[in-house]
Amino acid sequence: MAQASTTLGLMFILTKLTVVSTMYLLFIQEDKNMKHRVLRLVAVGVAAVLTTFGVAVGNAVAKDKMVIAVPTFLTGGGAPAFGVPARNGTELIIQAINKGQVPAPYNTKGIAGAQVEAIIYDESGGGAKQVTEYRNKVQKLGVDMFAGFVSSGTCAAITPVAEELKTLTVYATCGTPRVFEELDKNPKYVFRTMSHATADGVALAHYVASKYPSANGYTGINQNYAWGQDSWRDFDLAMKVLAPNIKGSDKGQWPKIFAGRYGAEISALLKSPEDLVHTSFWGGDLEAFIFQGLARGLFKKKTFLMSVAGTAAYRLGKKLPAGIVLGSRGPYGIYANQLTDTPMVKWFNNAYVNRYGTQPTQPSYQYAQAILGAKFAYEKAAAANSGKWPSTDQVIAALEGATFQGVATEVRMARSNGHQGVTDHAWGVASFDKELGLPVVSEVMHFKGDCIMPPDGMDSVTWLKGGMKGAKCD
Amino acid sequence: MVQLLLGWFDLQLIFTILTDGLIYGSYLFIVAVGMTVIFGVQRVLNVTHGSFYAFGAYLAAYLGGIWYEHELPDFGGFVIIFLAAIVVGVFFGILIERGLLKHLYGKDEHIVVLATFAAFLALEGIGLFIWGTDPYFFYQPQMMLGFVEILGMTYDYYNLSLIVLALIISLSIWYFLSRTIWGRLLQAVIFDREVSQAMGVNVTAVFLGTFILGTTLGALSGAAIAPTISVLPGIGVEVVVLAFAVVVIGGMGSIPGALIGSVLVGVVRAAAIHEFPQAEMFVIYAIMAIVLVFRPEGLFAPPAVRKI
């Protein structure tokens, strides 16, 4: 594979050289002899055609091993919180799959017999750049499928392109419900193996309604971009349905993403009358906000609902403010590490800690889950195809509407024509356990997927605004 | 109308807005002053400033991490802040000035900006190599100082001390420029480089000295802010834009301009956060655009006279 790509790269350079040299010949060279010019032109033309044909022919990829492209943040602000744990989780699970070390039901070597190569690449740079990279991975490297994507923005950008290029793409982490509700109502090639972000807000609202029924209100501080805006909207709408007596503030704070300095925002929050503060901060912004808030006693005065604090819990350690309501975007990370007792989680946690010296967080679980989804689908399709390597259509058929075991939870592909996963969710209160030397969660409530996700065919915002009809909560 | 005005007159709110504004303004000034100094003397709009900020923060957080890991005395963090600033400032000051800018003096302003932009990109890459992607924490100095309650609002001493740091920096620069021989020489060079050179001022040394000063201030800003943030890749990018804005608003190269511009932005921003949180994102660019439209030389730069 690597060799093929190098060859292709060389051919590519040759092609471009011919174009450039053509320009050079035409614009620069002052050769009075017209015949020479024409001859040279023909030569360049032939070379161009040959090299480009060579590229076109070289595109075939051998099938004895499969290639999964795994996009995640390797640079920029998203790397520490999401990219690095996601990459670690991916590397771990893929190596284990290739060696057959994953616990049952995934204890066969490889995926449907093929060894897996993961091309882990950088997701930063914005939607347009990512679409370009996606096309490259498909058209140049001929990858079999994609598993990954952290950012909602990237997923929104990739969805139509994945359909256009007819490439199996399994979203691992990105949260926006827009993917199947708006952008791609009739998906074929695109899947998502975890609940979307609406589930976070709804589950949190359930948690608040039952644990803080007498709170006098809630305000928020969210980054002023799509993720922050959506997170607040979903939580706010769900609260209006589930706890109408707890009033939301219309003076929530909207700092710019990566602002890093929150002095005035903290003053405004300290001044605000509401007891509860919702935030979907993550990564460096979250950590900076916590340090600055701690220095001013903010977390003693307010109860914080932090939907993505799971990404920072272990790193903050004893600086994790005690008593915050902490989310992990599902039963991943700290919830799995501490509370889930299955052989799968035990194995994953052990292997991860041994290899990287730190606890796995939610992106590690979510990425591994997406790849297990792929293994499940390929093997199911291969079995139906009498053991032969399945076509993409067969893999899609196998995954649509299926239920498979992820690392930390069962995933039911039960929404959006069987393309959107539904999983359980968990919320609890964080504190630091001095004896363990680790942050822990208590007061944990679990929520069933059908209770916190809109029913099939229903748009999230409509569902929330309509009073969340059809939610199945036991 | 009167009622509206009275409604606005909320002492605690006004106090909070002013304090928040001063703190943020001091932060902006500390972050921008190095860029302002370099621009004032060398007419180089230095994008690598963002890298110095980042490297200052990284080195301080790295050393601080080791320091506190060994449970050494808490105050050591403050020594580390200044130490890191000087190490980074001197090293990168010499590297960039001698290695890059020296070859570009006299070229088009744009080209120099681009060259520093290029160096900035390269340094970002080098930073990733040295420090990796994981964040560094250096919160101890911020935590150890504790907080105070004024008019029912808590403020922590560390962030309040940024106001003092901003004052110290601006007073020192003022003293240096107006009361020392070196400062006079510097002003001569700013006024007319050729004539100063002809009169025997060692312009090369002045430029190098200024650049090291600017770099050190840049690194100091990073080191001083490090205890309040999570030090991770990309923190320099944000700072470049902020510092640009301050330099533009204050008047290219004017230190008092930068100080007053910073506080202006800080207070307007704080007012927005308290009253119109949605507007926070635009405040600084809006002020920058307004200043550029009505006073393109900045608030404090003397308007240039064009000779025929």
Place this chain on the structure above:
Amino acid sequence: MTTILEVNGLEKRFGGVVAAQNIGVTVSAGETIGIIGANGAGKTTFVNMVTGHLPPSAGTVKFLGTNIVGLPPRRITELGLCRSFQVPQVFLSESVFDNVLMAYGIAEESGFSMLRPLRNKERDARVRKHLASYQIAEHEETAASALSQGIRKLLDIAMATVRKPQLLMLDEPTSGISVEEKFDLMDIIMAALREEQTTVMFIEHDMEIVQRHVARVLAFSQGEIICDAPTAKAMVDPKVVEFVLGQEYHVGIRSDA
């Protein structure tokens, strides 16, 4: 004789400093007028105000019957009042030919016709003819930055005259030129202008040149016109002798930068 320029009560103050006041002058077509005065007497300020470079503090300037105070230089130029500069204002990196070609392009096209190609055979021919009449055709290919001061001055004036102005104001055409070259230079300029029958006003320090080329003199001192008379009469005017000639003559015929 038709009046082409009528200046009344022109005044310029910079803060408290009076740079020019009570300036009134009437110019008829075909005249050649010399403007004399010591340095700082207000000569250039006068030219700058008339040509729109400096807004006057008070007063009117009527050119061909229109009040041109407040008009931008380009409008004044379009109306047919052109000028040259003490320090030649040319496009330094361009050749002499291209400098004058640009002048022709701007003079000859307007509005959407500005999108026509700058170069065409007819225009090239006009440029060459113009260069020839200022005797700088041999420098056609030379970049303006490489020209001697005298040739550069000629180029500056040549560019100012492509519109065949009704009135041309020259700001010290001979300053910075060596004594040997000065007279030839002035002869070239005046010959070219005579051919076009251009009305000229020029600032000059050298009284020999003034006497040689000029029929009427405006003498400036401390921002005011102290004498407006035919040349021979002006040269013996006591105020002129005291404030202008007295200072000028004893410094001799030095080149005045």
Place this chain on the structure above:
Amino acid sequence: MSADKTIIGVTIAVVLLACANFFIADWIRQIGLLSMAIGSVALGLLVLWRTGLISFGHALFYGFSAYGVALLNYLGVRDAFVLVIVSAAASGLLAWGLGFLVRRYRAIFFALLTMAFSMILYGVLAKTERFGSTDGLNVHPPTFLGYAPVDQAAQITLFLFGLLVIYGLILGVQIYLRSVLGQMTTAVRENEIRVEYLGYSVEHVIHIKYVISGLLAGFGGAIMALAVGQVDPESMAYWTASGEFVFVAILAGTGNVAAPFIGAVAFEVIRHFAWEHGANLWQLIMGGTLLAIIMFVPDGIWSVLQRLVGKKDGVK
């Protein structure tokens, strides 16, 4: 004057590329499309640069037009010609409006004012939920005068369309640069006073340049929106995008109207391989390349090509 060598050269190159379009691999075609988009913006910068003005905020027009395509799409407009022309025209209009302000400024003030405006657009786009906030908007594959190709044919057609557009742009700019108005470029850079006293408004010259430049950036943004199928504030309107355009302009040099496109290809190729062979390295590679160009080939690739054949004088 003999037939324009540049136009002949560009014509032949465009025809060759149009033929090659049917044989090349998809990802090469994609790089070609991106190069056309970035090249158009860089061409817009070239128009300003020749007057000594650099915009650090051309992402304003690029992003404005890209979002124009996405929003028109939303209203049901699918035709590539309508999308590109209307969006680019809207960018031109925006440039016309802002031109009244920016035309008064030069040098670094001009650069910074343009940057401030582009950052305000970024703020608005990132904030407005109707425009998808930071997620941005998708752009559907376009139709071409009723022809609605799918799959590979869609890209091939788009490539041809893009070639047609940039061919038109190059011809237009070439005619402009040879005109009286266009030739005032150097004149304005060197001596504004003289231009005024020759009878033309310097601000007018700069304003027109700014509009043309904004229009070209608008075409670039529109092509990019169609080629990528996605618009978002970070890629389209952040100051780093503007920085990349200036990068391409420097890389290319201002010697010829074709140079920005050659520069854009070089840029896209460098970025392509930098990204592919080390995510952690790409900033270092880009920064290093840019530094090397500024230090060693300040006049860009075009000057290298000229030097290779020992042709010293610049193409006017």
